[in-house]
Amino acid sequence: MRAAILDAYDKNGRELAVRDAPIPDPGPGEALVRVATAGVNPLDNMIVRGEVRLIVPYRTPLVMGNELVGTVERLGAGTRGLSVGDRVFGRMPLAKIGAFAEYAAVSASALAKVPDYLSDEEAACVPLTALTALQSFELMGLHPGETVFISGGTGSLGAMAIPVAKGLGLTVITNGNGASEERVRALGADRFIDYKKESYAEVLADVDGVLDTLGEQELPAQFSILKRGGTLVSLRGLPNGDFARRSGMSLVKRAMFGLAGRKFDKMAERRGQTYRFVFVHEDGAGLERVVGLFGERRIEASVDGVFDLADVNAAMAKVAAGGSKGKTVLRIA
Ligand SMILES: NC(=O)c1ccc[n+]([C@@H]2O[C@H](COP(=O)([O-])OP(=O)(O)OC[C@H]3O[C@@H](n4cnc5c(N)ncnc54)[C@H](OP(=O)(O)O)[C@@H]3O)[C@@H](O)[C@H]2O)c1
Numbered sequence: 001m002r003a004a005i006l007d008a009y010d011k012n013g014r015e016l017a018v019r020d021a022p023i024p025d026p027g028p029g030e031a032l033v034r035v036a037t038a039g040v041n042p043l044d045n046m047i048v049r050g051e052v053r054l055i056v057p058y059r060t061p062l063v064m065g066n067e068l069v070g071t072v073e074r075l076g077a078g079t080r081g082l083s084v085g086d087r088v089f090g091r092m093p094l095a096k097i098g099a100f101a102e103y104a105a106v107s108a109s110a111l112a113k114v115p116d117y118l119s120d121e122e123a124a125c126v127p128l129t130a131l132t133a134l135q136s137f138e139l140m141g142l143h144p145g146e147t148v149f150i151s152g153g154t155g156s157l158g159a160m161a162i163p164v165a166k167g168l169g170l171t172v173i174t175n176g177n178g179a180s181e182e183r184v185r186a187l188g189a190d191r192f193i194d195y196k197k198e199s200y201a202e203v204l205a206d207v208d209g210v211l212d213t214l215g216e217q218e219l220p221a222q223f224s225i226l227k228r229g230g231t232l233v234s235l236r237g238l239p240n241g242d243f244a245r246r247s248g249m250s251l252v253k254r255a256m257f258g259l260a261g262r263k264f265d266k267m268a269e270r271r272g273q274t275y276r277f278v279f280v281h282e283d284g285a286g287l288e289r290v291v292g293l294f295g296e297r298r299i300e301a302s303v304d305g306v307f308d309l310a311d312v313n314a315a316m317a318k319v320a321a322g323g324s325k326g327k328t329v330l331r332i333a
Contacts, residue, residue: 003101004312006062009050013320015313016048016064016100024098024105026076031108033070033088037124038099040307040315040328041066041156047097048316054253055239055279056094064312065099067091068106069114069123070333079108087114091127093282100312102332110282115291115299122301125327129160130290130299132280133211136161136233137168139276140209144169149204149225152213153189154180155324157235159302161211162187167293173207175200180325187300201225212237223267231274240265243277302326 003021008014026032043066046052069089072082082088090111098104114123142148147170150161154176165172166188174184178194185192193200201221208230210222215236226232240261244254261277268275291299304326307315315328 001102002309003063003098004065004309006048006060006064008060009048009053011049013045013048016316018310018312021063021101023103026074026079026105028077029079029107029109030076030105031072031079031082031088031111032074032076033068033104033106033111034073034333035068035070035099035102035104036120036331036333037069038065038330038332039067039124039128039156040312040319040330041128042319043128045316045320052279054256055247058097063098063101063104065092065101065104065330066097067124067128068099068104069120070104073103075108076105082108082111088112089114089123089127090284090287091131091280091282094279100309100330100332102309107282108284110284112284112287112291117298118301120333121303121306121329121331122299124329125156125301125303126160126290126299127287128280129157129327130164131283131286132157132235132278133161133164134286134290135280135283136211136235136278137165137170137209139233139278140211140231142168142170142209145171146208147171147173148209148211149200149207149222150174150211150213151200151218151222152176152195154184155213156302156304156327157213158184159187159326162189163300164290164293167290167297170209173200173204177323183302183325187302209233211235219264220267223271223273226271226273228272231276232268233276233278234264235278237261237264237275237277239277239279240275242275243279247279304328306331
């Protein structure tokens with residue numbers, strides 16, 4: 001099969017090699033999926049640069065790709081809940097990625113059935129960002145009617161996080177690139193702030209939860225608009241001890257991340273707030289929950305561009321260049 005492979009980490013970035021690799025054998029509890037499309041994420045570039053090695057220490061050569069859409073071709077021993085021919089999607093298991101390939105062997109527990117109304121390209125926009133949003137909002141413990149601020153909501157994460165938040169009954173304020181205002185309002189954003197024209201820190205106060213996609217530089221400002229007792233979930237700040245404990249990491253890593261994230265834990269403690277970090281993990285049942293949240297309203301996916309597997313490096317460069325209006329998708333089958 002053809003696959004996009006990372007041969008070695010490089011902190012300055014490097015191209016993936018598209019070449020033949022053996023079709024994986026589905027192990028117990030796994031399904032062999034013939035991949036139709038795969039979503040390309042900023043995470044893929046971070047993996048190439050070795051920036052998430054402490055969280056997920058992948059060995060190279062590595063078949064890349066964190067989320068897929070495809071058809072179940074074969075089942076491993078004892079695999080339940082799926083049948084050959086099912087159209088499925090999912091965030092690849094953290095322990096074993098590999099969506100940028102013609103076939104992937106994936107734990108059935110990471111997969112959910114794709115709603116018929118989504119095309120393969122549209123479905124590729126959903127798993128990673130929808131699960132990130134769900135896992136983040138669950139950690140915030142918000143209730144319907146409460147308000148969440150999603151920073152940088154005009155990218156691919158916001159394109160799913162905004163409708164998921166609306167599905168949970170939340171009021172959504174987001175900021176981002178002004179060119180996407182109409183699109184994110186149509187997704188359900190109740191209030192939009194153009195980050196080049198207005199500072200959210202000057203106009204917002206006491207929001208019930210914050211979902212940070214901007215990272216360290218912007219964290220003080222985002223804490224300043226969060227209510228006392230509220231939770232800020234960061235997707236881009238530093239992992240902390242709480243994250244390492246939730247992820248079941250070793251004592252050494254707990255101590256290491258405890259130190260790394262202490263600055264933000266302290267920043268939060270000053271106002272009785274909580275700092276949490278999310279690194280999205282696979283969860284087929286969570287994905288089914290997201291599909292259910294939308295029900296009759298249907299998931300609206302924002303596809304920003306479609307590339308062939310052979311052009312994977314152009315797709316990764318597009319994601320790295322910014323200016324995103326949704327998800328960059330690889331068409332594989
Ligand atoms: N930890 C996790 O599990 C996890 C999961 C998903 C995503 N993430 C992270 O979340 C971040 C966003 O992901 P994404 O896929 O949405 O990225 P993306 O598609 O590149 O979108 C980023 C968006 O943020 C906007 N932006 C840039 N600077 C901004 C600022 N100062 N204030 C407000 N908006 C700004 C960008 O606008 P311009 O067009 O003007 O640049 C763009 O619309 C990435 O860093 C990604 O790694 C983490």
